[in-house]
Amino acid sequence: MTVRILLAALMSVSILSGAGSPRAAHAQTKATADEEVPARPKLGAEELAPPPTPDPLEWFNQPVFEFNLKLDEYALRPVATAYDAVMPDAAQRGVQRFFKNLGVVERFANNLFQGKVPQAGQEVGRFVINTTIGGIGFLDVADEWLGWKESPEDFGQTLAVYGVSSGPYLMLPFFGPSTVRDTVGLVADGAMNPMAYFLSTVELLAVRGGMALGSGINYRSLNLELFEDVNRYTVDLYGAVQDAYLQRRERQIEE
């Protein structure tokens, strides 16, 4: 119940804050900075490039970002490093697949919502095969043997397909970079999870948070060097993470 109220509230914020959304700004960047090969190369057009991505919630995002960095530095990274030392890479990838397999309901529903019926069907097939033959999801035999690829659609993307703009950039504790729309998506996807019927909202959030942390540690340990690199070669880590999230997210939605 509470989940639904929260959802409705976030949804209205998301819809209301359509103007000045990072996505709109990005669309603008696109036109001016040759994001796509333009019809006629506009040399010097980047002088007209827009000011930095609008970030009306920066007052909130900045401290949460600092919190996430501290969380990473003192909890996630040490745990991930230790975990990396004892767990073979193949096992880590297995764990990653296990966590992904659990997201089947969300992917099924969102593929359906977006009219991707064959992909939705394939998600069910993937779940059945990987949960049984694939040893509760540790192996992705559906992809390896049958070439059934995962179709990673989430509710944030569904909203985007229905024309909901991203709303301001939003940094979430534990979960990392997002937008207001994608946060709504995250909550909705959580509510779609079968666990939602058995657990209270608080329990559900705790479980989801725990799962995010678990898969986060696993992901972090798989990419230890990658994270170090990003940290090392940016002059403004906040801006780098923000831009990378928005660029990738925009691309995911396009596909």
Added chain:
Amino acid sequence: MREEENFMIILRTVFWKIMGVSVLLLSFNTWAVADSPTDTIRSTVERARAVLDDPAYQGDDHRQQRLEKVKAVVLPQFDSQEIARRTLGPYWKDRTDEQRKEFIQLFTALVEKAYSSSLDRYSKGVQFFFDQERIDNDIAEVDTRIFDPTLNKTFSINYRLRQVNGQWLIYDVVVENVSLVNNYRNQFNRILSKSSYEDLLQKLQTKLQQLDTASPSES
């Protein structure tokens, strides 16, 4: 007399026509010889790879030589001024020639360092795929993928090029859908809009010093 004059005129026209055609042919010829964007990327990757696979340059002892050699292959393919210009965005036009030069030098050094550490993770089993290219006048994009067997993962890397004096030069690299130029521009613009150009320079210099003091073979 009139006939002779006519003859001269015809001769002159023919002469100029021949000249015109040969100039055209010549230019066509150079155009045909110029590498396509994909050829440029492929040959650069292959030459860099040859250095990385060279038994003479293996191991930590040869790291510096190896990097220098790869740098000599790769760097001429980049349009560093264009990259710098695009990352500064609207702030580029306010810079003097001297400031631009300094900025290009600092920024190039930073990107170079970022890429050298990813070169350290290169292994022989890495596979390259050149998927497609799109050309629009003097702008092109080449889509490639890299398969890393140690991570068992495929990364997408797209190169954006522009033609400068008949040669294709890279002005942006898009790794896993994140454009390097856009990403740095967002960082730089945030600093520039909040504080000053001097602050950005300071931050770049500090970063480079930090990277220099950190032992290179550590990563």
